[in-house]
Each structure stands twice: as structure tokens, then as C-alpha cells.
Amino acid sequence: MIALPNLTRSGAMQLADAPNDAPTVAAVVATEPPGGVRFDKVSIRFAGSGRAQTSTLAVDDFALDVVASEFLVIVGPSGCGKSTILSMAAGLTVPTSGAVLLDGSRIRGPGPDKAVVFQGFSLFPWKTVVENIEFGLVLNGVPAAERARRVDYYLPITGLTGFEHHYPRQLSGGMQQRVAIARSLVLRPRLLLMDEPFAALDAQNRTVMQEELVRVWSEYRPTVIFVTHSVEEAVFLADRVVVMTRRPGRIKRVIDVRATTGSEHWREAPLDQVQRRSDFQDLRATVWSLIRDDIVVE
Numbered sequence: 001m002i003a004l005p006n007l008t009r010s011g012a013m014q015l016a017d018a019p020n021d022a023p024t025v026a027a028v029v030a031t032e033p034p035g036g037v038r039f040d041k042v043s044i045r046f047a048g049s050g051r052a053q054t055s056t057l058a059v060d061d062f063a064l065d066v067v068a069s070e071f072l073v074i075v076g077p078s079g080c081g082k083s084t085i086l087s088m089a090a091g092l093t094v095p096t097s098g099a100v101l102l103d104g105s106r107i108r109g110p111g112p113d114k115a116v117v118f119q120g121f122s123l124f125p126w127k128t129v130v131e132n133i134e135f136g137l138v139l140n141g142v143p144a145a146e147r148a149r150r151v152d153y154y155l156p157i158t159g160l161t162g163f164e165h166h167y168p169r170q171l172s173g174g175m176q177q178r179v180a181i182a183r184s185l186v187l188r189p190r191l192l193l194m195d196e197p198f199a200a201l202d203a204q205n206r207t208v209m210q211e212e213l214v215r216v217w218s219e220y221r222p223t224v225i226f227v228t229h230s231v232e233e234a235v236f237l238a239d240r241v242v243v244m245t246r247r248p249g250r251i252k253r254v255i256d257v258r259a260t261t262g263s264e265h266w267r268e269a270p271l272d273q274v275q276r277r278s279d280f281q282d283l284r285a286t287v288w289s290l291i292r293d294d295i296v297v298e
Contacts, residue, residue, distance in 0.1 A: 035103040035113065035190035035223055037066040037089060042098035043248075044084060058084050060248040062098070068190075069221045073234040075287065076244025076252075077295045082227040085249070086193050089225055090116050102191060112140050115184035119196040121176040123168040130155075130164045133183045140187070150186045157216055158182040174205035181216065192217075194226040198233070207271050210236060214267045231288045236267055236274060241287055246294040253290055257283065 042062045048054040059081035066072050074082045087093040088100050091109040100107045102114070115136075123132050130151055137147045155161050158178045168176055177197060184192060197213075198206045210233060217224060228234050234241050241255045258265065260283055266274045274280050 036068040037191060037223060037225070038101040038104075039064045039066075039085070039089075040099045040101065042085075042088060042095045042100060044081075044088065044093065045096045057248040059088075059095075060250050062249065062251060064242065064251065064254070066223060066225060068223055071217065071224045071226065071237060071239045072242065073226045073228060073238035073240075074242045074244060075228060075231060075234045075291060076249065077246045077291060078229070079247050080244040080294070081247065081249030082244060083195050086116070086195050086225060086227050089191065090114050090193050092116075112136070112187050113189055114191045114193065115187050115189040117177075117180050117184050117192070117194045117197045119199050121168070121173075121180050121200075123176055123179055125168050128165050128167055129160055129171075129179055132168070132179050133160075133186055136183060136187050147186075150188075151182075154182045154186055157219060158185075159212065172205070173201050174209055177201065177209060178212070181213070185216065185220065185222075188220070189222055192222045192224045194224065196228055197226075199229070206233075211271060213237070231284055231291065232275075235280065235284045235287060236271055239265070243287060243290045244294075252294070255283070255287060 039062050042059060043057065044059045046056045046058055048056065062081075062085060074085060076082055084093060088095050089102075089107065091107045091111065091114060107114075124135065127135065133151050133154065134147045137150065142150075155164065158181060160175070160178055160182060163171065163175065168179070171179070177200075180197070198209050201209060214237065226234075226237060235257060238257050241257060243252045243255065244250065245252045260279050266277065266280060
């Protein structure tokens with residue numbers, strides 16, 4: 001996993017020559033099974049600053065098992081610790097108590113088995129689309145031929161064919177986020193962490209990207225933990241929705257969306273069709289009522 005905001009600029013990478021034959025799905029996607037995640041009674045307290053030095057309990061006794069290949073979405077009021085939970089799963093933040101485990105092993109730091117898609121696109125402006133996508137592979141020492149195979153596979157899947165040599169400034173916000181998603185997927189992570197990845201997009205692009213994410217995720221099905229403020233987005237995408245209380249963040253309720261959708265999840269259909277379903281609107285209203293009770297207007 002790459003925490004891109006902490007990186008500094010280096011010399012431009014040379015782009016490997018792409019193979020003549022397009023890579024097969026099996027050649028690119030074959031990897032170890034995606035991982036299950038356990039949050040074992042996790043709490044985190046941040047030290048205070050200034051004269052008061054009062055610490056803040058951000059997340060309290062968060063206990064949850066995320067099944068391998070599950071698409072889990074976390075929602076809750078602002079400041080409830082959603083992004084902090086994601087940061088602990090990424091290995092970027094150490095819990096004060098408890099532990100986060102991936103396939104039974106304690107997460108002690110970032111690694112290529114975990115990838116993060118941030119709300120900001122976090123692309124290198126001086127690198128092309130391909131150079132941005134393959135950056136994590138270069139850092140992890142993946143040979144040039146394998147990098148080319150993976151990039152060639154994910155370019156069409158993420159709708160980036162024809163934009164290989166464009167720079168971020170030449171792309172729309174939606175296209176830049178496609179690059180960020182492709183950059184994460186080429187690592188073939190067991191765990192994909194997404195922190196409000198579509199929040200900066202307009203409504204039309206957000207809808208398109210939600211549907212595109214479902215299609216891309218279905219190709220490989222890594223375990224996903226997705227944070228959002230959008231109740232509609234959560235109910236559309238999730239296998240389960242975790243509703244958090246206000247700070248200190250605790251689990252208020254876990255809602256199994258599959259109990260409503262059945263074996264054919266509604267995310268396989270276009271969002272505008274799903275929005276017309278009464279059971280979708282009923283579930284959306286249920287989740288919103290749980291969140292609204294914990295919203296504090298300051």
C-alpha cells in the first residue's frame with residue numbers, strides 16, 4: 001500500500017514496452033485469495049495539544065469481522081472515526097488498544113497486500129497515466145514485463161484506453177479517480193480501502209463511477225472497506241452497512257443489505273433503476289434515520 005502524500009518527487013520512470021498479445025484474465029488476476037479482516041475490540045485515543053492536553057477518544061471498542069471478498073461500507077456522522085478505522089486497517093495508524101488482523105496476522109504497517117484510494121486523487125502531476133498506475137509496482141520491484149501485463153489489463157477495465165500518455169492535468173476528475181483506482185488494483189491487494197473516493201466528483205460522474213467500481217471490483221473481488229457520507233451510495237454498494245455513533249465512534253448497527261436484495265445484489269443493475277425500488281428506498285430511510293439521531297449541529 002502506498003501513502004502517496006508522504007512521497008517526494010523522483011526522476012521519471014521509463015515505460016516498459018507493452019507485449020503484443022493482450023494479457024488474459026487468468027494471467028493477470030491469478031493471486032492468493034482476498035483476505036478477511038478482524039477488528040478485535042479496537043480503540044484509539046489521540047493525545048491533546050495546547051495547554052489543556054486533553055486527549056480525545058476517537059474510536060471505542062470497535063469489534064467486527066469482515067469476510068473475504070465482502071464489500072463493507074461504513075457510514076456515520078462527521079467525526080465519528082470512519083477514516084481512522086480505515087487508517088488502522090491500512091497500517092497507517094496504530095490502535096491504542098485492540099488489534100486489526102488480516103487473514104489472522106496482525107497489521108503492523110503498510111504493505112502491498114493493502115491498497116488505499118483516497119478522496120483526493122493523489123496522482124503525481126509530472127507522471128503520465130501509465131506511470132502513475134505502475135508506480136506501486138515499480139516500488140515493489142515487479143519486473144517490467146509483468147508491470148506491462150497488469151497495466152495493459154486494467155487500462156480497458158477502468159476506461160483509460162487512449163489516455164495512456166496523458167498527464168493528470170489533462171484529465172477530468174472522474175478520469176483521475178479511475179487512474180487512482182487502477183493504481184490500487186494493479187497491486188492485486190487482498191484488501192482495498194476506499195476513503196470517500198467519489199466525494200469530489202459531481203453527481204453525474206459519481207453515479208458513473210459507482211457503477212464502474214462494481215464492474216471493476218467484480219473482476220477480482222478483493223475485500224473492500226469503503227467509507228462514505230452518502231447513505232444512498234452505501235446502500236447501493238454494500239454487502240453490509242456499518243452505522244457508527246457520533247464520537248467516540250462505536251458500532252450502532254450492522255445492516256445486512258443482502259437480506260433485502262437476495263442472491264442477485266441490486267448493485268449489478270444501473271443506479272437509476274435501483275433508486276425506483278421501494279425496498280431500496282426503505283433501507284435507505286432506515287440507515288439515514290440511524291445516522292440522523294447521532295448528528296449534532298454545532
